[in-house]
Amino acid sequence: MEYRLAISSVEDLDTHVARSSSASIEIPELGVRIDPVSSGESFISNVEGVLKRVRNILEQSLRTTDDDAITSKAMDLLGKIDLMMDGKFNATLIMRDPLGNSFIAGDKAERTEYEPDAEGN
Numbered sequence: 001m002e003y004r005l006a007i008s009s010v011e012d013l014d015t016h017v018a019r020s021s022s023a024s025i026e027i028p029e030l031g032v033r034i035d036p037v038s039s040g041e042s043f044i045s046n047v048e049g050v051l052k053r054v055r056n057i058l059e060q061s062l063r064t065t066d067d068d069a070i071t072s073k074a075m076d077l078l079g080k081i082d083l084m085m086d087g088k089f090n091a092t093l094i095m096r097d098p099l100g101n102s103f104i105a106g107d108k109a110e111r112t113e114y115e116p117d118a119e120g121n
Helices: 010-014 047-064 068-085
Strands: 002-007 016-019 024-027 032-034 043-046 091-096 103-105 110-112
Touching: 002 010, 002 103, 010 047, 010 068, 016 047, 016 091, 043 047, 047 068, 091 103
Parallel strands: none
Antiparallel strands: 002 091, 002 110, 016 043, 016 103, 024 032, 024 091
């Protein structure tokens, strides 16, 4: 299954998200993609929680790099996440789960079946 949620307001951050270890998450406007791994973590959260997870990864990369390009990109993404949290930056949360064990629960969430390509996308 594939779920898409247009994030365009602060209220959208409360939309429930359940991700199984087989699901990928993508936020194209941020260039963020979280692929499933064999030891992947399942979680139940909301959109705000997903954004906080992305924020934590970015902050961790800032602590461990001295590359100016990576630092600049991470700071740009953190700024966009802050704008999303304030309802001032629109984005799309896409979750794909080939096993169909994940979902986005909300009136705005669109659900479709999809066929993964050769790379599992």
